[in-house]
Amino acid sequence: MQIAPALLLDERQAEIRRRLASSDRVIAGDLALEFQVSEDTIRRDLRELAAAGQCIRVYGGALPVPAPDLSLNERYGIGTERKRHLARAMAAFAQRGMTIFLDAGSTNLAAAHMLPEDLDLTVVTHAPHIAAAVLDRPGLRLFMIGGKVDTKTGAATGAQGMRELEQLRPDIAFIGACAVSGVTGVTAFDAEDAEFKRLLTRQSRVSLVGAVNEKIGTAAPYPVFPLSAFDHIVIEKDLDPAKRASLAISPPVLVSA
Amino acid sequence: MQIAPALLLDERQAEIRRRLASSDRVIAGDLALEFQVSEDTIRRDLRELAAAGQCIRVYGGALPVPAPDLSLNERYGIGTERKRHLARAMAAFAQRGMTIFLDAGSTNLAAAHMLPEDLDLTVVTHAPHIAAAVLDRPGLRLFMIGGKVDTKTGAATGAQGMRELEQLRPDIAFIGACAVSGVTGVTAFDAEDAEFKRLLTRQSRVSLVGAVNEKIGTAAPYPVFPLSAFDHIVIEKDLDPAKRASLAISPPVLVSA
DNA sequence: TCAAAACGTGCATAAACGTGCATAAACACG
DNA sequence: CGTGTTTATGCACGTTTATGCACGTTTTGA
Numbered sequence: 001m002q003i004a005p006a007l008l009l010d011e012r013q014a015e016i017r018r019r020l021a022s023s024d025r026v027i028a029g030d031l032a033l034e035f036q037v038s039e040d041t042i043r044r045d046l047r048e049l050a051a052a053g054q055c056i057r058v059y060g061g062a063l064p065v066p067a068p069d070l071s072l073n074e075r076y077g078i079g080t081e082r083k084r085h086l087a088r089a090m091a092a093f094a095q096r097g098m099t100i101f102l103d104a105g106s107t108n109l110a111a112a113h114m115l116p117e118d119l120d121l122t123v124v125t126h127a128p129h130i131a132a133a134v135l136d137r138p139g140l141r142l143f144m145i146g147g148k149v150d151t152k153t154g155a156a157t158g159a160q161g162m163r164e165l166e167q168l169r170p171d172i173a174f175i176g177a178c179a180v181s182g183v184t185g186v187t188a189f190d191a192e193d194a195e196f197k198r199l200l201t202r203q204s205r206v207s208l209v210g211a212v213n214e215k216i217g218t219a220a221p222y223p224v225f226p227l228s229a230f231d232h233i234v235i236e237k238d239l240d241p242a243k244r245a246s247l248a249i250s251p252p253v254l255v256s257a
Numbered sequence: 258m259q260i261a262p263a264l265l266l267d268e269r270q271a272e273i274r275r276r277l278a279s280s281d282r283v284i285a286g287d288l289a290l291e292f293q294v295s296e297d298t299i300r301r302d303l304r305e306l307a308a309a310g311q312c313i314r315v316y317g318g319a320l321p322v323p324a325p326d327l328s329l330n331e332r333y334g335i336g337t338e339r340k341r342h343l344a345r346a347m348a349a350f351a352q353r354g355m356t357i358f359l360d361a362g363s364t365n366l367a368a369a370h371m372l373p374e375d376l377d378l379t380v381v382t383h384a385p386h387i388a389a390a391v392l393d394r395p396g397l398r399l400f401m402i403g404g405k406v407d408t409k410t411g412a413a414t415g416a417q418g419m420r421e422l423e424q425l426r427p428d429i430a431f432i433g434a435c436a437v438s439g440v441t442g443v444t445a446f447d448a449e450d451a452e453f454k455r456l457l458t459r460q461s462r463v464s465l466v467g468a469v470n471e472k473i474g475t476a477a478p479y480p481v482f483p484l485s486a487f488d489h490i491v492i493e494k495d496l497d498p499a500k501r502a503s504l505a506i507s508p509p510v511l512v513s514a
Numbered sequence: 515t516c517a518a519a520a521c522g523t524g525c526a527t528a529a530a531c532g533t534g535c536a537t538a539a540a541c542a543c544g
Numbered sequence: 545c546g547t548g549t550t551t552a553t554g555c556a557c558g559t560t561t562a563t564g565c566a567c568g569t570t571t572t573g574a
Contacts (some may be wrong), residue, residue, distance in 0.1 A: 025265060028530075038554055043531070058267045059530065059561060106471050127389030128401060135385055136413050144385060144413050145549065146403025146421055154392050164403055266562070285520080295564055300521070316520065316571060 012037075013045050020055050020064040027061040033237040052177065053218060054190070082236060083212060087111040089255075090174055090210045090234050094121055098171040099143075101200060102130050104155035104193075105176030107210050109133055115140060126196070128156040132215055143168075150192065157196040165199055173204035175230065179218040180211045185226035187219050194222035201225060210234040217243045264292055268402050270302050277321040278313050281424030284318040289376055292430075295380050340469060347431055347491050348466045351378055356400075356429040361412035366390055372397060383469060384412040384451070400425075407449065407475040410509075414453040422456055427443060430461035432487065436475040437468045441502040442483035444476050451479035458482055467491040474500050 006043055012053050019026050028046065032039040048171045050057040056065055087110035094100060096119045102108045104127035112130050115121060117139025126145035136141045147160030155161075175197055178188045186209055188194040201207045216239060226246065227233060235244070237255045264272070266473035269292055271293035276283050285303065289296040302409060303319045306312045312319040329342075344367035351357060353376045359365045370389050372378060382388050391399045403415030405436025410480065432454055434444045441465055445451040456465045464487045484490060492501070494512045504510075 025268060027265075039530080040532095040555080041553060044553085047532090056267075058265050060265045063265075063267060073445075096288065126401075126403075128385050128392055128399070131385030131406065132389040135406065135408065138408065142385070142406040142408070144401065144403045144406050146383075146401045146413070146418075149392065149399040149401050151392070151395065156403070161403075251503070296520080297522095297565080298563060301563085304522090 002089065009045075013049060016045060016049065016062075017054055020049075020062065024060055025063050026055070029060075045077060049056075051218070053220060083107060083110045084114065086210055086234060086236055088116045090208060091115050093172055093206075093208060093232070094119055095171075098121055098122070099124060099168075101125065101168070101170040101173040101204060102127070102134075103174055103176040103197065103200060104153050106179075107212060108176050110173050111174055111210070112137070117203040123231065124168060125155075126157065126161050126165070127153075129154055140240055150190065151191050153193045155193070155196075157190070157192040162196060162199055164204055165196070168203060170204045172206040173200050174210060175201060175207055175208050175209045175217055175224075177211050177224075179220040180215050180227070180233075180247075181219050182227065183216055184219040186230070187220045188224055189220045191222050194224050197224045201229060206231045208232040208234060212236060213239050213243075216240075217246060266302075269294075270306060273302060273306065273319075274311055277319065282315075282318055282320050285311075285316075287509045288318075306408065308471045309375045313472040333412070341471060342366060342372045343467055343491060343493055345376060347465060348372050350429055350463075350465060350489070351390055352428075353377055356381060356425075358382065358425070358427040358430040358433055358461060360433040360454065360457060361387065361410050362392050362435075363433050364469065365433050367396070368431055368467070374480075379426060382412075383414065383418050383422070384410075389400055389415075407447065408485070410447050410450045412450070414447070414449040419453060419456055422453070422460060425460060429463040429465060430457050432464055432481075434466050434472060434481075436466050436477040437466065437472050437484070437490075437504075438474055438476050440483065441476040441480060441489070442485075443481040445479045445481055446477045448479050454481045458486060463488045465491060469493060470496050470500075474503060 016026060016031065027038055028042045035042070046055065046057055046062045046142065049055045050062065053065060053068065053092070055062040067193050087107060090111050091114040094115055098119070099122040100115070102112055102123055102125040106147045109130050109158045112123070112133040115137070122141040122143060124143045124145065125134065126147070128149060131144050134140050145156055145164045147156035147164070148158045149156050159171065175186065177186045187196060191241055198208060201224070207231070209230050211233070213236050233247070235255060240248055273283060273288065285299045289299045292299070302313065303314055306315040307319065310322065312321060328510055336410070340363065344364060345504050347368050349370035350473045351372055352502060355376070357372070358377040359369055359380055359382040366387050369380070369390040372380065374394055374483070379398040380391045381400045382391065382401065383404070385406060388399060388401050391397050401478070402413055402418050404413035404421070405415045406413050432443065434443045437443055443454070445454060466487050466489070468490070475490065490504070490510050492510060492512060
């Protein structure tokens, strides 16, 4: 071990994150050489960053997480079979006449396709992709929250959107979780987005978080609320038992078929 | 093996995918030369991409997957070739730094796809379908007008939308015309929609109406403004001369290529 | 029909990888 | 201060992965 490790662990990881943001890739060997540490250490760093969703691990180094690349799955809207199952379980919470807020995210986009059209529902959203999907369902009423739309989250999370949300009290909100963990609770990749989700949770009579397996046990930089703050957590049936236990959840958990 | 592999595997495959999207084929030998790897490696890449349905393997290289079927195209508003031409002519009005309002309608949806991404443009719209299209264009900023979304028009034309529009002064507005005639001017199928278009025309520094041939010489129940109220009318080149004369237009007419 | 080009497969190799373990610094507590 | 614990790191080991090469097969086009 070096007597003077030029950079502390967090500094090193922060620097790696910075490089991933500016350049297109990072190579393990180069970083090891530059930071004067072994490649093992760099690999550990990259593994941790990847686990936190901060980069994508590839052979030889790591790539930045493709930020706005969600458009492909969203474009075809339907989502995976698993996501549809989860969305169906979430949609089962809809009752006649309700006003339902759909937060941004691919899971909620799938939910937009699953909401029944014969229950006189009103859907509120601040995400154009979801609004467009709702418009294609003739039986649903749509109310759009406006404002500056953030490209990363694909939703109007700014001041105007928050102001408009304050005028509403949805019967139920489907909160989109970027990451879910028993320790950190629900977390988001964007500060404004996290703040919006907090307000949304407070404004709604009932709050519901749906999360596919991949999101369980992961964390993102910006905390929304601990799990206990939500009324329902909907997860997939075949979630790893260890992970499921790790949630240590107080709110009721619904397991999708 | 190279001591310094210029590109990581994933980058290489991503680049191949990019080329398949822009050009209409890739050649194994060329790629090998360019990426400084053996043809075997390229062939392996192409095989993997083909297995993932990302390309079609052919002798000598690979082809992009055939264009998604028509229903998808319509869904995402690529529109017909003619409509794209018209939209391109409209998009040519965009200048660096402008704020552009896109009214609802399929022609403006096509315009959303045609706006250049390198001009620092801000797009404002009250139509979720158009907003979703703009979100898929990384170079465009998006501002969403909210409110109750009317199912028929697919846009927020109500009181709240109007109120939000009053706070804006777009540099140029692309007005969607349901029908255009020299006698009745621009007309719409919906009263609220017509009122919104009137306000939009007044609020904008420059107003532009684009209309495909089918709409010329027709009328809808609710008048917006006579043609003289608009700054530009964009029509197709091959419009019937009689119809074109019938417009008796005062504003400049641009004919799309 | 025939030769050249492209192809697939099996194999070899070196780089990159993960895991388990050892060490030493940092820390937490009494 | 001492002692046990945690943490970050490096090293050794076996495994996996990406790649190039050799060799036989298939496709293409003249």
